[in-house]
Amino acid sequence: MKFDVQYAQQVIKKEAQAVDSLSELVSGGSFALACEKIYNCKSNVVVSGIGKAGLIGRKISATMASVGIPSIFLHPSEAVHGDLGRVCEKDLAVLISYGGKTAEMLRLMQVLKQMSVQTIALTGKPDSSLAANCDVSLAFGSFEEACPLGLAPTVSTTCMLAVGDALALTVMKAKKFTKEDFAKYHPGGSLGAQLITVEQSMDFTKTDKLPIVEKELTIADMLDKTSSTKRRGAVMVAGKSGRLEGIITDADLRRLFMDTKSEGFSRTVESVMTANCKYVQTSTLASEAMAIFHKYRIDELPVVDEDLKPVGMIDVQDIVSIKLSR
The missing domain is CATH 3.40.50.10490 (Glucose-6-phosphate isomerase like protein; domain 1)
Structure with missing residues (x-):
């Protein structure tokens, strides 16, 4: 035919x-x-x-x-x-x-x-x-x-x-009508996944105790202060104003103790932290956070509010669990 x-x-x-x-x-x-x-x-x-x-x-x-x-x-x-x-x-x-x-x-x-x-x-x-x-x-x-x-x-x-x-x-x-509004009506499927925000995907609620320490503390004090927090893969560092100033990850601690042994416990948080670290806001799309994870090959991202004060943390596994496609 x-x-x-x-x-x-x-x-x-x-x-x-x-x-x-x-x-x-x-x-x-x-x-x-x-x-x-x-x-x-x-x-x-x-x-x-x-x-x-x-x-x-x-x-x-x-x-x-x-x-x-x-x-x-x-x-x-x-x-x-x-x-x-x-x-x-x-x-x-x-x-x-x-x-x-x-x-x-x-x-x-x-x-x-x-x-x-x-x-x-x-x-x-x-x-x-x-x-x-x-x-x-x-x-x-x-x-x-x-x-x-x-x-x-x-x-x-x-x-x-x-x-x-x-x-x-x-x-x-x-x-x-915003992307965030659109996401409310499209929570399912790949479209919904692309529109999920960091706030919706991070494994923290407003009542959770966050892993936040002051930069003047020692590493020993930091570990003691954050021992009861929900997540221990990284600790956020805040200044006196409460604004995010850096982050310390498990990888940072492993390198520290391999170089200094037990002396590392007396080091200050400020001397070990990664200053000016990457972060996202609650309104950031999870897909954007995933792009940051891949680009900088990191596993944790602090989540901050408009004043750059920590309100949570997002792990690469949080986003992988919602099956985001890049």
């Missing part, structure tokens, strides 16, 4: 051209108003559609939820058979229908209006019943479908998805 690859290229080009033409829609006042309503929504953004539009609606709803916009998908047929109980007056509905005259969607729209739920129409027909009766209308216009028969939803559904993404991401940007 020989396939028409040139036709496939035409499909891609036709969809790309249609999406490119949407810039006029998103630059208009209706799009800004839709964004404002989503931004100010105090409950869920309820997305609904049927058929292929419904599949696109599920994706739009999922995208909103993943970027901090509470959202659910509501099937229009199931809605009028009990699922309207999921909807409240504070919700906002995004109703998707290319033709804007699908019976199930129009019936749902009327019920939502009776419930005083505000509505946004996402449609291809500006003169349709859906566009005319919703509070905001996003009508992207009519397009010839890429299907050889001109029937199967292709160009139209691609446009729906593009407008939905534009809505979700524009509101996401306005909300100043």
Whole structure:
């Protein structure tokens, strides 16, 4: 069987051209108003559609939820058979229908209006019943479908998805949604692992006694003071202000006692520590900490707050355990 690859290229080009033409829609006042309503929504953004539009609606709803916009998908047929109980007056509905005259969607729209739920129409027909009766209308216009028969939803559904993404991401940007916020909603899988912070991965809590000593102590006093701490692979050294000034690792102690034998116990912490050591902050991504471990071939990193005061320590094994990929 020989396939028409040139036709496939035409499909891609036709969809790309249609999406490119949407810039006029998103630059208009209706799009800004839709964004404002989503931004100010105090409950869920309820997305609904049927058929292929419904599949696109599920994706739009999922995208909103993943970027901090509470959202659910509501099937229009199931809605009028009990699922309207999921909807409240504070919700906002995004109703998707290319033709804007699908019976199930129009019936749902009327019920939502009776419930005083505000509505946004996402449609291809500006003169349709859906566009005319919703509070905001996003009508992207009519397009010839890429299907050889001109029937199967292709160009139209691609446009729906593009407008939905534009809505979700524009509101996401306005909300100043951060990587840390994103990580909260994506804790699983490789994506979640890449977004885990040092604070989430280090093996310390705020109530743990940290291995911190003053630089004036002797090595003997340091070992005595830190004997009951949770981790003994390294000790952080702080100055009188409490700021991090250095670190002493097990490897440092082994080298010390190999050179000085028991005399090493009387040496000062300051004389043995590695000054100006590498460190990370609680908000640092674990993947960034892993890069430091590999670059400098070290096993422990002090974790400090904004004032450079130690709040914990992270070990290379803490990060290996979450299976981070570089």
